[in-house]
Amino acid sequence: MAKKHQTPMLDELEKGPWPSFVTDIKRMAETGKDACADLLGQLELSYKDKEGHWKHGGIVGVLGYGGGVIGRYSDVPDLFPGVEHFHTVRVNQPAAKYYHSESIRKIMDIWNRRGSGMLNMHGSTGDIIMLGAFTDELENIFAELTSLGWDLGGSGSALRTPSSCLGQSRCEFACINAEDICYDLTQSYQDELHRPAWPYKFKFKVDGCPNCCVASLARSDCAIIGTWRDDIRIDKAAVAAYAAGEFAANGGAHGQDVKLDIQKDVCDLCPTQCMAWDGKTLSINNKECTRCMHCINMMPRALRPGKDTGASILVGAKAPILDGAQMGSVIVPFIKMEPPYEEFKEFVEKMWEWWDENGKNRERIGETIQRLGLGTFLAAVEVEPDPRHVKEPRSNPYVFYKEDEVPGGFDRKIEDYRKRHAR
Amino acid sequence: MAKKHQTPMLDELEKGPWPSFVTDIKRMAETGKDACADLLGQLELSYKDKEGHWKHGGIVGVLGYGGGVIGRYSDVPDLFPGVEHFHTVRVNQPAAKYYHSESIRKIMDIWNRRGSGMLNMHGSTGDIIMLGAFTDELENIFAELTSLGWDLGGSGSALRTPSSCLGQSRCEFACINAEDICYDLTQSYQDELHRPAWPYKFKFKVDGCPNCCVASLARSDCAIIGTWRDDIRIDKAAVAAYAAGEFAANGGAHGQDVKLDIQKDVCDLCPTQCMAWDGKTLSINNKECTRCMHCINMMPRALRPGKDTGASILVGAKAPILDGAQMGSVIVPFIKMEPPYEEFKEFVEKMWEWWDENGKNRERIGETIQRLGLGTFLAAVEVEPDPRHVKEPRSNPYVFYKEDEVPGGFDRKIEDYRKRHAR
Amino acid sequence: MAERLTDIGPPKYDLFWPQVIKDNAGKWLYHDILEPGVLLHVSETGAKIWSVRCGTTRLMTTMMVEDICKLADQFCDGHFRFTTRNNVEFLVVDESKLEPLKKALKAAGNLPIGGTGASITNIVHTQGWVHCHTPAIDASGVVKAVMDDLFEYFGSHKMPAQVRISLACCLNMCGAVHCSDIAILGVHRKPPVIEHTHLDKMCEIPTTIASCPTAAIKPAKVDDFKSVAVNADRCMFCGNCYTMCPAMPLADADGDGIALWVGGKVSNSKSMPKFSKLAVPFIPNEPPRWPTTVKMVRQIVEAYVAGANRYERLGEWAERIGWERFFEKTGLEFTHHHIDDYRFAATTWRTSTQFKW
């Protein structure tokens, strides 16, 4: 008979229309998965105590890898022995998280046999998170996964599992092959991913366009965001159809019956006010466009990004620990992104080298840049300063000059000064 | 014969259409004022050297006052003995700098007899600056000035000479009696003005309305800026006249022939978009108005501030030394300003007390607030936190809680914790 | 060990694509959201693909994955994907299977259709009491309670614009909630309690001291044990010390709870990306259904729905009406905790007479 704890509080979470993780876990527990039963039991205890019941991890992992597994132990193992060990195995997801039932079943099967059967689909970084393994199963799980063509993701002070939006696979807005870039970086930097050797973690995320569906701008040390340099493509017939109310506004995002007022909804909301609509022709002053995507989002059937596409590279996004959250900052305003992405990788390697040399322990690259200055970082990665790097130029007068920038240098003799100026 | 130095470089500044200070000083030098001749001589030397030739001041002043005089000595006194001493006497200007020839002539006469005859009309803080006195004349100058009803302004770590825009004396926008407030504060705080006793300088400036013609918001530790709480007054007939092109736009600021497009120039530029114009009626949703003054500035003959007037108090503006420049921050969103300004003065005294206790040496109040937190300052001056104090609420999660805010306080026993959580 | 495979990386991205994607990747012409949860993408070639998006719990069992696989087998030749917000998308190539799939999903009951367009889509979240050692709150339980309450908005397009809610269970913010329309954040409010008897054994003292961003931690000798002391006045409860040293736990039933943040966004559309701003500094932990949190989230959502223009993100709305108005409209209280006092605090002060009554 399957193990069972009383979970009166958790049972409350079986109510309501949104799917219930409690119901799901309960049915798994009922198949005899003690880990699941004990997970519920321990969670119920947490609900009672209003405190979690997991301990720090300690070092667990698989041979030759410095990451990919997060150790986790219960602090009440006597009560819940099924989760005494409850390590996480981060399995590197395929870019954009496409699956076929046949293949995913195979790895679920491993997990059913050797783990708790619990998962996060997916972790915030993008991995398939297998939640709850005992230490002695880790090597087996790893061996079976790799034999099927899967590998672990990142953890620790290493490259983390890169991820991307679905890009060109199903999105008409994609300016770059987000999934290919994600895959290529993952493969090119396997060593950086599996063998932590940096001051702290480092994340890549790839968005096909400035809509940022994988939130690269907020959540990755290096965001690769598709964009274009030429003109927005306009399909005049489709513009007319929007004007005539034939197409739903914003790709139907507000319901098929919500139509577009081109002036009000598109032109008036363009942040640069570079669009004009005279009731017949929609024109865009592309030189003034900041490629924000708004108009394209509003009229996906009429407008498309240009054809001279590439990416903007924004560096430094991170969560608040320690110096406050950061978003990525524009470092390379535009770079072509064609396989094998040599130019981009050269940039990446310069960036890593600088960070590796200058970053303090547990200092994200964004923080290192804050500490040493954006200008210093740009010099290190050999990017010319550009107004596009800033929202606005400095407003304080505290400009540092280097000695070689100033005629005569810094060395002066007080005697010379005093010749001109009595004390 | 009047003394004369060769000033080939300065002579170049006699050319051109803008009035020439060189020409002016030369004619004064020609009357026999050696100080003026030597001032030109020393300035010419500075033009040659590209370095100034004044030394630090040292302590000079008048009896019983800790300020009002800035000591200044030439570092090339042998060459220019007329400016060996060149102390500044800061004479407190009348609020808004109205003069009558009769009265100003009298103080000019003092200055002709006892000083260099050089002036700044006026100093950046607002004083009449008498530029260039010898130490032994200071007491005499002071005695003659006071006998005529004039007094010195501030310097050092003291209250500085308050100043104001011309306010109600000649401006229809003035919501408060800026000059009276300026005068009242100057008189009420004579001791603070003449006897430096604070961490650093402190400035009041009073603007009659948010146009800020005396730049209080940028240049005074405490800015008193007139505003209103009720509705903008609309003169419909005058609106119609603007619509008909009878009045020049913006009070003629762009020429009498530039007329107003009420929709485009007024409503569309209203920052809150709270105005509506249907070609006949101009309506303002006053609840959403931020009293920016734009519409009133555009149509001074049709719109006027409301009648329930008072001031917003912004604290902390200063130049960049040391922590970067600051503008004033809203501390008291609205306060009535009727003589004798008791409520305001209570606020001022609380503010000074806090700053005096907490400010470090040479720390402006704005910097003390930065260092100790705006919330701390608000508590000290007994102002309730209000969204109007900030442009936006905090975005970092680093909230400090005090022990008494948290049930159970901060003291916990590890033994209790370990009862629930094994190590 | 000779044949031990390492560093092979994940399966290539196109391995699991349906044929229509293999043929049309990079050629998609436009999309159309036919109804909440149902996307149509049309290619330059005329090819079409329908995606049916369904909410998931993220925290799920292999049985749940099997549920998904079965439906995918039946209607999608086994193809599906997960979105960046933990929804699952069934990829339909044969239009005739669309309605039957929707029917089957409704029957299944644990995969609600929705999350597209101007909806409140799934809540990005973290692990909470289900796995992590540093949380101040649970994750899945809070998400469940909030989504139950907002369910009507998941399967409809009634929002002014997309609304992205995220949850992170501690200041580490694995949910990267710092740029969300609404963020639910677990916060500690008590300084670490120190296990002096073991600290020196479990942790490196210099690293522990260095871990504190406010320099609140100093070395200390307690009852002959080498340990550390925390200056409670300087502690901002970030938890970084505990990350570095297990002998300094922060978790506390009374101290911990939820802060709500609003108005962040990531996309560059119209306005530049924005950080989320503090809306509610603290709500106590109220398991199992966190009613106050649920209520306050709804308060924010409803004020937004009532006040925003169409196409206006929550943060754009708040900035347009002004934060004083935001607090008025949402009925939330503004406290001294809302006033920033961290590194860039001064940049958030109101340096203008422009404000509303």
Next chain:
Amino acid sequence: MAERLTDIGPPKYDLFWPQVIKDNAGKWLYHDILEPGVLLHVSETGAKIWSVRCGTTRLMTTMMVEDICKLADQFCDGHFRFTTRNNVEFLVVDESKLEPLKKALKAAGNLPIGGTGASITNIVHTQGWVHCHTPAIDASGVVKAVMDDLFEYFGSHKMPAQVRISLACCLNMCGAVHCSDIAILGVHRKPPVIEHTHLDKMCEIPTTIASCPTAAIKPAKVDDFKSVAVNADRCMFCGNCYTMCPAMPLADADGDGIALWVGGKVSNSKSMPKFSKLAVPFIPNEPPRWPTTVKMVRQIVEAYVAGANRYERLGEWAERIGWERFFEKTGLEFTHHHIDDYRFAATTWRTSTQFKW
């Protein structure tokens, strides 16, 4: 000394008012700028006052004041005032005296009429080499050269909006140039040169050390003298050490010069007040007429006139078109010095893909 007067304060503000102001203060109804430099104010009572505004040098002699007094006596019953930007205003009560006053002013030649409305009014400035001990540049000379060049704009209304130029001769910024449409700022670029032989006598070493905001100053013993040393890498040339200690001068012919700043404003009209931003990091001192400074100020002014909408302040224009476009339109170079690296630097970085080519 018994009768020694102190603490009497300035003359009361209304002492020198013309009668019409005494009668109408607080009752003014509207103003009208009849032509550049000539203001009419009309009262609720129907009373009128004309003000004729004229540029002055600010640095002036008592003879210049006498020139003003004479004109005031002749046309204004002796009444005049100075504005907050060092212009003088002749207050005319009798309309018939207006034209004769203007004629007399033109004849005088040293009091140009203008400075109202959409003009470039007088430059607020400081003392420079004429009086102060810390300047990096002269003040009056630079102002003269710049105003000569911009003279056409002083007496006309050709600007899109008012343009406020300010000058400060060192980072103390007595001209409060930090919120000006265009700011001319004297900057040092060499660390202080230290007079070790006298420092200990002239200055308090601890105060001197404490004066440095970047902690670049350390105590040092040099040739047996107690003195200080400056870490040149950390010095940002603020001059605060020299303010505290005369044995550490910064001034240097090659090191010193001018930086230009743009786009600040103080008024709350339309947009909130703004700081000025760096436009040109350094222009060498070029006495007597600072031609490069003059040229670059004009470059900025002309780009602004060509590009801005009517009623748009310089900073509003720059923000509307974007700073990348500002540098393109003005032809100024963007360098690494433009990128902030002081305390709030990170808040100025571009955290969006929104920018223009």
